[in-house]
Amino acid sequence: MSFRVRYAECDPMGYLHHANYWVYFEEVRTELLRRHGFRYRDLEREGVLFVVHKLACTFRRPVRYDDVVQVECRVTRITHTRVDHEYRVTRDGELTTEATSTLACVDRNGQPTAMPKSLWPGP
Secondary structure, eight states: OEEEOOGGGBOTTSBBOHHHHHHHHHHHHHHHHHHTTOOHHHHHHTTOEEEEEEEEEEEOSOOBTTOEEEEEEEEEEEOSSEEEEEEEEEETTEEEEEEEEEEEEEOTTSOBOOOOGGGSOOO
16 A cells, blocks of 8 residues: 655654554555455454554664655464564665564453454465
8 A cells, every 4th residue: 555644644853753654554454454355343343353462663764754655564474363464665666664563363351362264364
């Protein structure tokens, strides 16, 4: 997905604030799920919730106000109770940021639970 960095997303120096990268990552991750036929709100309605377990990010080059960036997301690992993602942010083909996240599947009480089999990769 492409994003144009908005003024409100920047710090006083005009750089994309580090917290806003995670907003982009969440949007791309949600869209990836949607493209595979799932809507997160439907999963939530069924009592399937995902919580952030771990995040890591490496900033290689600054991203500034009004830059257009491309954000890629791919699933790197799926188990019965967690999903690992990898993210790459590029601007004009140049890598600016790399990140990873691990999401854990929990029930409405916050207890670990197995994901629906429909979310697991095929044979």
